[in-house]
Amino acid sequence: MLDALYQDCSDIVIRRFRIGGVTDAVLVYIEGLSDTGLIDQHILAPLMRTDAADADKNGDKGRTVPVDETASVAQTSGVRTMAELNSQIFDGSPVVLVDHSDAGTAFGLAKWEKRSVEEPMAESVVRGPREGFTETIRVNTSMLRRRIKSYRLKLKTIQIGAYTQTKVALAYVDGIAEPALIAEVSARIERIEIDGILESNYIEELIEDNPFSPFPQLSTTERPDVATAALLEGRVLVMVDGSPFVLIAPTTFTTILQSPEDYYQRFLIGSVIRWLRYFFVLVALLAPSLYVAVVTFHQEMIPSRLLLTLVRSREEIPFPALAEAMLMEITFEGLREAGVRLPKQVGAAVSIVGALVIGQAATAAGLVSSPMVMVVAITGIASFLLPQYSGGIALRMLRFPIMLLSGFLGLLGLTLGFILIYVHLCSLRSFGVPYLSPVAPLSGSELKDVLIRAPHWMMRSRPSLYVKRNKRRLPAGQKPEPPKGEERM
Template sequence: MSKDSSDLVSPSLEANLRALQGLYENCADVYYREFNMGKKKAFVAYIDGMVNIDQLDQHVLAPLMREGAADAADDAGGLPSILSVADAGPIATIDEGVSRLSGGSVLLFVDGAPRGFALGLAKWEKRSVEEPAAESIVRGPREGFTETLNVNTSMLRRKIKSPAMKIVPFEVGKLTRTKVLLVYVEGLAAESLIREVRERISRIDIDGILESGYIEGLIEDNPLSPFPQIQVTERPDVVSASLLEGRVAILVDGTPFTLIAPSTLFSMLQSPEDYYQRFMIGTLIRWLRYTFFLITLVLPSLYVAILTFHHEMVPTSLLLSIAKSREDIPFPALVEALLMEVSFEALREAGVRLPKQVGAAVSIVGALVIGQAATSAGLVSAPMVMVVAITGIASFMIPQYSTGIALRMLRFPIMFLAGMFGLLGLMLGVIAIVIHLCSLRSLGVPYLQPLAPMKGREMKDVLIRAPVWAMRTRPRLTGRSEPYRQPPGQRPKPPKGNDPS
């Protein structure tokens, strides 16, 4: 709807009522309540299920029906002064009123008043704050984002209490008019980064935004890459930590999944628990995660390449054992690996889509039954079942679900290369992936930073998880605003004094 003169709120009550009824024709959930304010007529419009009816009766209709309320309607700002509603403001156009009505506000129109009023009385059913199921940890906060935007922003405000944390609103989607928030810490996030994100969100022209994945697909640098360039999380502590590093967050109404940008491959492989445990434990688990990252990508391909072309690389006793287990297998190693990998992926997806009560049982029992039956039937060998099982377990070590999916996708073309060219094909596939990662950007930031390009100071949070007192500087993203997080000399020192014994 264009905002021309015909969209302005009319002093005529009937004209405003006809305009709203015309827009919401055949909308049974939109209610209009007409009443008298002394000698003047008025009406309120609201959407059923999105408004607190008790507050509407108590704080709006009751005060307006009292004697003397009509005198306040003569002044454009007079009505809010007699209403005990915190969020009450004028609206100048019907289009603005529709936007507020769709967000749960109550619209108030008085005959003869030059403007309408939007009253913030929104109330709807919402999910309570719970622990994120996909990002469970042993030590750390147990709260996660919900589908309600103001609840999510309040959780961020509880962690970052400084007014330097800015929240910029957007309205995206011609039909859904979804509220999108850009969150950053002023002075930490580079101005160029903030400007770039604002421009990309402002350029979005689509009929509807139903989840943050829509925003991610419309603002990322390379949509054809299998690797995610924007981190996704349900955890307020992860978002807060990213904001303190100079990144920005994008919150979307109606979904608990928040976008963090820019992101790198190493940020995708980090868990919030790395920073809550002692630094030696965090470093050990991080190296374990890197190791299983490589296993997820290349183990089946390595097994296929060695069995097909490079028998001399296997010890004789192990080679004889594998050959004995494969003597009745009718398929080559490549077909055997593809058969098991596809079956395992199907079982994993089935376990995710099924109800929670039966999903885990079906995936576990299905994997055991199918693996045992396939081995007994002579379709696959026992070593191949072990390789696929280890690869599947390794993929569960990846903290970011989207990154794990990317590795699962790339495993198949590398497997084909290994089956056709052996270790040469495996290396060609790995080199192609590394070249692609080196060329990838996340809002202009290199995807392999700080490894490529090399930034020595930032490596203390990549290959190792340095102690908190040693991480004095923030990651260098698109600028160098407020580079130091803490002054020197924060390392704990043993107390001095005599032995009390």
């Protein structure tokens, strides 16, 4: 059966041998996924040297040979079907089958090449941990175990994909995460039927509430510290084997705008940086549209001297402000994507130098005005301030329809576009949690981690958006106080 099943699979090794020279057995493993040195040392050598005479004294050949006790391997499991055997060997676990036995034994000796733990490139911080998740799910779960040293951290593994059989781990802290949330996330994942899962975005698109929204309804992170913080807030992680990006459910719009470094700096600095980020989010979304609307329809809003400067810069431009803005924005987005796709050695140089050269050449050729180049540059810089790449893409994409509305209707169109986006955000849900909470609906007690980054001793309870029980995070009286009277140094 094995020879027929694995025909033309040259990397699958089927090794026939005898236990103690008496009982026929076969060892099955995949070369490159299992540690062949440990197989020879801890499986084949002990089994082939064992005395099988006692095992056959009852005339039941091979049935009582203690394979899992003879081999010196800690992790073993039983294999009773061909499907289980296939799953074990493709996970890297060699399987021993013994003649006249109705079950085989799988040994945990998986070993394959994997990327070492490195700092995440997309979520770099000045102060904070420097390690990130890898493509190996067991390495990622071990990082969580190292941070949360409690049996309450649960890891539920599901295999998805008819051909890939990809391991998907659901992680949560029992006693903090809501049972209804755990059940909902688990149910959405278990009903997935697909031929293969290659990245966590496959799962994200199949379990999110509104697949047609440009805004991400699950956060993604490569940082174990961010994932651990989400677990302690009562949220659920979805980890996919083969992807370093971990999904966090549920999520809100405010969490997408927050950086892990907000909590590693002093709370005053973190609050100021957070407000700066909020301001530049509006700049990234509305700055080109505001410029187009004012220049096209509302020149009376511009101070006289600035208006004269704009008129002089635009007097030889053949295009209206809308076409000028669309041309520059599309060119800038193309340069940004080119910088991402090119090799690292030349990508940054091409994106920066290309923007400077093209902007200068376009201005000198009279295709665009200098103020427009400055507005597009500021907008591009503002879009880089968003910590979540997926959230930044959503704002970059929505910038274009708002620009069109502003070019045809002026400030009325800009206001209409902003209201439509706001209404859409109010209608979104992430596993039952309103996307704009705690701002809409308003929850005053939760604003201490939205409008500002309150000090840690003030955030005594977990967010009520995710947790209905076990809300206390730390007791009262944790505020540091200077020594009094004679105790003062």
